[in-house]
Amino acid sequence: MADTRAAGAANVPAVIERLEDSGRKLRARPLGEIIAALGRVGARFLDDQDPLRQRALSGIPEEARVSRPMAEAILGGMAVDWTEERLRALVTAEFEDPGALDGIVTVPVPRGLLTSFGPSDGDRPDGGTAPSAVRRVRAFGPRLCVQIVSGSVPGVAVHALIRSLLVKSPTLLKPGRGDTLLAQLFAEALAQEDAELSDALEVVYWPGGSQEAEGLVLQAADVAVIYGSDETVKALRTRVPATTRVVAYHHRVGVGAVGRAALDGSGAELMEVALDLARAVALFEQQGCVCPQVVFVEEGGETSPSDFARAVAGALGELEGELPSPRRTTGEAGGLAQLRGTAEIHQASGRAEVHHGGGDAPWTVVFETDSVRLPDGGPRTLRVRPVSDLAELPHILTSLGPHLQSVGHAGLGDRVEQLADALGQAGASRVVPFRALSFPPPWWLHDGRGPLTELVRWMEVEEE
Amino acid sequence: MWVGGYISGMDGRTNPAAPETRDASADSFEELRLRLEDPDWSTWTEADFEGRALSAFAFQFETCEPYRAFCRHRGITPDNVGSWEAVPAVPATAFKYFDFTSAPEMAPHHDPRFESGLFLTSGTTRGTQARGRHHVPSLGLYRASLAEPFRRALLPELEPGGDPTALFLSLIPSPAEAPDSSLSFMVGAAAQRYAREVVWLVDGDGRWAEGAVPLASEEVESARRSGEPVLLLGTALSFVHLIESAESEPDVAACLAALPDSARVMETGGFKGSRRSVTRDALYEGIERVTGIARHRIVNEYGMTELLSQLYEGGSSGGARSSGAPSDGLHRPPPWLEVRALDPTDLTPLPEGRDGILGFFDLANLGSVCHVLTEDVGSVHDGGVRLKGRALGAEPRGCSRAMDDLMSAARG
Numbered sequence: 105m106a107d108t109r110a111a112g113a114a115n116v117p118a119v120i121e122r123l124e125d126s127g128r129k130l131r132a133r134p135l136g137e138i139i140a141a142l143g144r145v146g147a148r149f150l151d152d153q154d155p156l157r158q159r160a161l162s163g164i165p166e167e168a169r170v171s172r173p174m175a176e177a178i179l180g181g182m183a184v185d186w187t188e189e190r191l192r193a194l195v196t197a198e199f200e201d202p203g204a205l206d207g208i209v210t211v212p213v214p215r216g217l218l219t220s221f222g223p224s225d226g227d228r229p230d231g232g233t234a235p236s237a238v239r240r241v242r243a244f245g246p247r248l249c250v251q252i253v254s255g256s257v258p259g260v261a262v263h264a265l266i267r268s269l270l271v272k273s274p275t276l277l278k279p280g281r282g283d284t285l286l287a288q289l290f291a292e293a294l295a296q297e298d299a300e301l302s303d304a305l306e307v308v309y310w311p312g313g314s315q316e317a318e319g320l321v322l323q324a325a326d327v328a329v330i331y332g333s334d335e336t337v338k339a340l341r342t343r344v345p346a347t348t349r350v351v352a353y354h355h356r357v358g359v360g361a362v363g364r365a366a367l368d369g370s371g372a373e374l375m376e377v378a379l380d381l382a383r384a385v386a387l388f389e390q391q392g393c394v395c396p397q398v399v400f401v402e403e404g405g406e407t408s409p410s411d412f413a414r415a416v417a418g419a420l421g422e423l424e425g426e427l428p429s430p431r432r433t434t435g436e437a438g439g440l441a442q443l444r445g446t447a448e449i450h451q452a453s454g455r456a457e458v459h460h461g462g463g464d465a466p467w468t469v470v471f472e473t474d475s476v477r478l479p480d481g482g483p484r485t486l487r488v489r490p491v492s493d494l495a496e497l498p499h500i501l502t503s504l505g506p507h508l509q510s511v512g513h514a515g516l517g518d519r520v521e522q523l524a525d526a527l528g529q530a531g532a533s534r535v536v537p538f539r540a541l542s543f544p545p546p547w548w549l550h551d552g553r554g555p556l557t558e559l560v561r562w563m564e565v566e567e568e
Numbered sequence: 569m570w571v572g573g574y575i576s577g578m579d580g581r582t583n584p585a586a587p588e589t590r591d592a593s594a595d596s597f598e599e600l601r602l603r604l605e606d607p608d609w610s611t612w613t614e615a616d617f618e619g620r621a622l623s624a625f626a627f628q629f630e631t632c633e634p635y636r637a638f639c640r641h642r643g644i645t646p647d648n649v650g651s652w653e654a655v656p657a658v659p660a661t662a663f664k665y666f667d668f669t670s671a672p673e674m675a676p677h678h679d680p681r682f683e684s685g686l687f688l689t690s691g692t693t694r695g696t697q698a699r700g701r702h703h704v705p706s707l708g709l710y711r712a713s714l715a716e717p718f719r720r721a722l723l724p725e726l727e728p729g730g731d732p733t734a735l736f737l738s739l740i741p742s743p744a745e746a747p748d749s750s751l752s753f754m755v756g757a758a759a760q761r762y763a764r765e766v767v768w769l770v771d772g773d774g775r776w777a778e779g780a781v782p783l784a785s786e787e788v789e790s791a792r793r794s795g796e797p798v799l800l801l802g803t804a805l806s807f808v809h810l811i812e813s814a815e816s817e818p819d820v821a822a823c824l825a826a827l828p829d830s831a832r833v834m835e836t837g838g839f840k841g842s843r844r845s846v847t848r849d850a851l852y853e854g855i856e857r858v859t860g861i862a863r864h865r866i867v868n869e870y871g872m873t874e875l876l877s878q879l880y881e882g883g884s885s886g887g888a889r890s891s892g893a894p895s896d897g898l899h900r901p902p903p904w905l906e907v908r909a910l911d912p913t914d915l916t917p918l919p920e921g922r923d924g925i926l927g928f929f930d931l932a933n934l935g936s937v938c939h940v941l942t943e944d945v946g947s948v949h950d951g952g953v954r955l956k957g958r959a960l961g962a963e964p965r966g967c968s969r970a971m972d973d974l975m976s977a978a979r980g
Contacts, residue, residue, distance in 0.1 A: 434956075437912030438925035438943045445659035445941060449634055449666060452641035463913030477698060479661045 116320045119306050123274040124248055124324075126303040130272050131245075133301070135205045139191045141298040142266055146186025148293055149179060149286075156293050160286055168258045168282040170389055171428040175258070178388065179286075181543035182259030186266060186290075190546050195270060197547035198556040204243040205272060208565055211239050240565040245271030246349075249559065250325035252318070252340060254332040256282020257392050262290045263546075264329060265305060271559045274304040276321055280331070284309050319343060327351060327559055351558055353551055356509035358392075359501065360384070360399030360538065361494050361523070366515020367405025367412060374407055374415055377514040380538035381486075382419035384512055386427050386467075387542040389483040393509040394534075394541050398487040402494050402515075409490035410457060413471035417459035420467035420484060429466050429484060436482050440466055443481025450476045494519070498526035509551070510534045512541040593627065593671075597706045600934055604712040604904060607719075607728035612903035620904075620931050621652035624938050632670040635937050652906065653917065657927050657939040660874045663689070663700035668936045671705035683707045684935075687750035689873045702750065702873050705935035710876045711757045713932035717902045718758045721867050721880035722834055723797055726762055735791040736766040737784050739802030739810060745772035750873040751836065755801055764796065774806065776813075785823040798831035800859065807835060807855055808846060814858035824859045831861050836869040870899050870955060874940050876932040877905040879953060898952030904931040909948050915941070923947045923956060 130138075148154045157179070164175035184190065195202040201209045249268040253261045261279035265287060268275040279287040287307045295302040310317050322328055322344050330340050331353045344350055366377045384396055399416070401409035432440070447470045450456035455474040461467045467484040470476075478487070491497065494516070501508055508531035516523060524535040533552035534544060547555070600620070626646035629636050639645060639656045649655055658668065671684075685707045689700035704710055719726055723734055736759050741749065743756035745768070759766040767784045771777045791798050802810065814821045833855055846854075848868075856863050871878040879899035901907055908917050909924035918924040927941045945956040 432912070434912050434923055434925060434945045435943070438945060441912060441915060441925060441941060442659040442661040442943055445657075446662045446665060448641065449638045449658065449662055452637035453634060463911070477665045479664070 116308075116317050119276065119308070120248065120321065120324045123276060123304060123306055126300075127247055127272075127274040129300055130269075130274060130304045133272070135195065135202055135270075135272070138269060138272065138301060139195065140188055141294070141301050142186065142269060143188025143191050145290060145293045145297050146183055146191070146266075147188070149183035149186065149290075156289055160289055163285040164258050165430070167285050168256050169430050170258075171430050174387070174389070174427050174430070177427060178258050181387075182262070182286075184543075185546040186262065191266070191270065194546040195556065198554050199243065204241055205245070205270075205560075208240055208242045208563075211241060213237055213239050240567075242563045242565070243271070243557075243560040244563065245273035245560055246325065246327035247273070248325045249273040249275050249327045249329065250321045251275060251277045251329040252331065253278065253280045253283065254336055255280040255391060257388050258283050258286055260331065261287035261307075264331070265290065265307070267555050268327075268329070268559060269301065269305065271556055273327070273559065276306045276308065276325070278308055278310065278318075322348070329353075329559070354506070356393035356507050356551065357504065358384075358394050358396045358510035358512065358541065359504075359508070360396040360512045361497055361514075361516065362399060362401045362412060363494055363513070363515035363517065363519065364402045364405035365517045367402070367407040367409075368515075374412070375419065377538070378412070378415040378419040379422070380514065381416055381512065382423050383427070384538050384541040385416075385486050386420065386423050386429075386484055389430070390485070391483070392542075394544065396486065396510075396512050396538075396541070398489060399512075400489050400491045400494065400497055400500070403490050403492050405515075409488065410471050410473075413457065413469050413488040414459060416486060416488065417467070417469040420469065420486070421461055421465065424461065424465045424467070432466060432482075436466075439479070440468065440481045440485075442479050443485060444468055446478055447476075450474075450478075494523060495526075497523070498530040501527065501530045501532070505531045508532050510536070510541055512536060512538040514538055593631075596623070596627065597709055597934060600931065601706070601709045601712045604709070604902075604932065605715070607716050609716075609903050617904065617906065617931070618652055621655065621906075621929055621938065622646070622649065624931060624934050625649065625652070625655045627934070628670040628937055632668055632937065634666040635668055635670070652929050652939070653908070655929070655939045657915075657929075657941040658937050659941045660700065660872065660943065663702055663874045664698040667701065667703060669703040669705060670937065671703075671935050685710070685753065686748065687753065687873050688748040700873055702936060704876065707753075709932060709934060710753070711761075713877050713902070713904070714754050714757055715761050717878055717880060718754075719762065721869070722799055722832055723762055725797055732760075732762050732764055734763045734797040734799055735787050736763045737769060737788075737798070737800045738766060739769050739800070739806035741770055741772045741774070742766075742768040750876075751803075751871065754871070754878070763799075770806065774809070781817075781819050781823055785819070785826065788823060788826045788828075792826065792828050795828075795830075798828055799834060800827070800831060800861070801834040801836075803837040804835055804848075804851055805837070807833075807851060811851075811854040811858050821858065827859050827861060829860065829862070831859070831865070833859065833861055833866040834869050835866055836871065868899070870953075872942065874933075874936075874942075875905075875928055875930045877902055877928075877930045879905070879907075896952070898949055898954055900952045901928075905929070907948060907953050909946060909953075910941070918947070920949055921947050926953065926955075 148156045149160060151157055160179055161172065161175050164170065164179065165172050168175070170178065199205070200211050203209045245268065251264045251268065253264055261277060261283045265275050265277045277287060291302060291305055291307045294305065322340065325348055327349045328340070328344050329351045330337050334354045337352045337354045341350055341352070360381055362377065367374065381396065381399060388395055390397065401412050403409060407415070444458065444460055447456055447458040447468070451458050455472065455476050457471040459469045466482065468481055469486050469488060470478065471488045473490070491500070511527050511532045511534070513520070513535065514537060520535070527535055533549055629639055629646050635658065638658065642656050644654065644656055683706070685704040687702045687704065716728065719728060726734065736755070738755050740755050741752050743752045746752040765787055767780060767787055768777055769780045769784060788798065814824050835855070852863050852866050855861065855866055868881040869878055879901045881897065881899050906929040908927050909922060910916065910927050911918055912925050923945055924947065925942065926944045926946050927939070929939045931938060933940070946953045
């Protein structure tokens with residue numbers, strides 16, 4: 105890893121050349137070695153005594169605009185996925201035989217399937233021989249993978265660079281504006297740990313819209329991974345050659361579903377659900393697609409949806425002790441005042457109830473009894489909407505379609521599977537309890553797709 | 569814009585009023601219009617503003633249903649409010665979601681004073697496509713409120729009420745091209761009052777209007793000969809495009825180069841809805857380079873669809889900038905507009921010089937809601953405002969737009 109800071113457009117061609125060169129060595133390395141090296145670096149971010157973790161924790165709050173306790177919570181939740189154990193689990197979850205990244209492997213194809221779905225031995229119309237009951241396959245990572253990440257969720261860029269290095273692809277990564285530090289620290293530590301591997305990684309940062317530098321790397325890559333708003337993804341897609349694969353993670357949102365069963369429990373149980381939800385809302389300061397922005401609460405339980413909204417408001421207030429909000433800029437506070445004021449006008453006309461933390465804390469819960477429109481108020485704002493039955497939820501969410509990511513839930517009981525199936529059809533890619541919402545495992549089907557398999561190109565081999 | 573009369577009993581929400589009440593309300597619009605028309609601002613006193621503000625509040629409380637509900641919710645009524653500062657302010661964003669029309673129930677064809685309009689915001693702030701809507705029951709009042717501040721800031725050489733002798737070159741589309749733009753209306757109304765000729769340089773899509781450049785060249789030449797004041801008006805973004813055009817199109821460059829030294833520029837707005845951004849310094853440098861108009865003759869206008877009055881940088885001092893004096897960087901409101909910087913956390917007023925979010929009490933907003941809380945950040949100094957620009961806090965989170973659309977459609 106050479107210069108991690110600010111590779112301007114002028115030295116981009118040299119960087120690309122170096123990365124492509126490094127690919128030859130990278131492809132010759134056994135996958136196990138790569139996993140081990142990445143895992144050793146990843147583990148350092150979890151070690152309280154390690155200066156690398158300390159540097160991360162002292163820099164994240166300012167860069168990502170989160171409080172120190174929030175930085176600790178985020179780093180802890182993210183870095184656990186960068187350990188050797190989790191990375192091994194990731195490649196195993198993604199590849200039937202991860203050895204396909206090292207060489208040609210043989211994977212079985214159940215014979216029964218062939219006979220039931222295709223021509224059986226001996227009677228192929230072309231008179232050829234039937235396929236054997238095994239496949240011989242090999243997986244290749246991109247010759248050069250360019251990852252353009254936007255946003256300020258700390259750790260997303262490291263997830264991204266690990267993914268492409270795991271498939272043995274030299275990687276040029278541009279982290280999001282609020283997420284450069286972890287990627288730089290990871291690259292720096294990788295250089296100390298494994299110089300050859302780090303030669304295949306370049307972390308660059310140029311301000312969004314530096315057309316020249318971006319254009320050069322987009323032309324050179326054979327896979328371009330783009331994280332960003334729909335507008336960013338759309339704009340970048342048009343600048344990628346036809347032969348380049350684009351893996352795009354556009355904007356997505358999380359929602360919540362609270363079933364009657366969660367509302368029938370004791371006060372303590374209810375508070376636990378409320379706290380789990382509040383934590384999922386607050387983590388990442390609600391910047392991620394895993395963060396619920398609206399929660400649907402079923403009517404008919406002992407606790408009414410309106411009282412549940414009050415409980416979540418209480419939980420968000422309590423959470424300010426554990427995961428304090430960062431200081432707001434005047435502009436952000438102004439945006440929040442617009443939301444609260446607008447919600448208050450809805451409240452005055454009987455269409456909503458507003459709970460908020462006043463001047464001390466940004467959290468704002470709007471319980472909506474009618475269809476209302478509200479501006480975006482920034483972090484830690486949650487809309488709560490009653491529903492007569494959660495079975496209606498998939499239909500309600502249909503219009504979110506491609507933007508729906510996570511559905512957090514509580515109190516669904518044995519309805520989970522049926523509801524999850526319908527939510528999946530509506531577009532959801534993850535249906536999990538609130539407690540598990542914030543930190544998906546490394547092998548999660550990000551946007552509904554395999555995080556490693558979608559980077560690779562497969563080759564199939566048949567012998568005479 | 570629906571011009572031609574206030575629609576009686578619109579939405580059925582306004583209280584049917586007895587004819588004499590209606591007349592009294594209509595008279596108050598007319599009385600205020602005449603007051604704003606008066607070019608002598610020295611007669612305004614604090615007591616005058618306060619009295620008008622409280623009557624405006626009483627009128628708006630009575631005739632604007634969502635505003636009345638909001639005020640009642642806060643426990644504030646005309647009976648218990650003692651100063652304009654205590655009158656509830658509505659967030660500017662709420663104009664997207666509520667109709668804040670306050671108007672006497674007028675029979676449209678019987679009262680020519682009530683030519684009304686509807687203006688929309690550009691709808692690109694804070695990530696939602698909903699557009700703010702400002703119903704203006706009396707365009708006459710709007711015309712009156714914009715005229716004198718405009719003259720003082722931009723055409724101080726013209727006498728109030730004098731002949732319209734100026735030449736306007738507008739990079740802002742004409743009211744005909746952009747009927748729902750409050751800014752276009754303003755330029756059109758100012759042109760009617762002060763301009764001998766206005767050349768609308770661009771169409772509603774921001775492209776060069778056909779034949780505009782040759783026409784502008786001719787008019788500039790004629791203004792040079794006669795010594796008429798020349799005013800070039802545009803948004804910041806339109807000036808970025810103008811500078812680019814001047815660098816690549818010789819006829820545009822020649823037209824701009826021919827502008828007299830005495831010409832002025834009105835620049836307004838930011839780069840909303842655009843990926844472009846340049847610093848204000850760089851922009852003014854570019855304008856100076858292509859037009860030859862000295863920097864101190866470039867005047868920034870601050871306005872918003874939700875407020876009918878405008879503030880100009882260095883404006884109400886009677887054109888200090890035009891004399892070559894350096895700008896103090898303050899935007900000055902007219903005497904019927906009060907501005908405060910508020911603590912963003914609890915909306916209490918801040919002392920002079922402290923940055924806060926800006927709240928305006930605009931008497932010209934008699935037909936909607938006078939007290940408006942903006943998203944803009946700035947500080948107040950000696951009655952003027954130092955703007956810190958539009959709130960650029962959190963970028964709208966992913967899909968807040970999609971989410972809001974969902975929530976507005978879904979009924980659980």
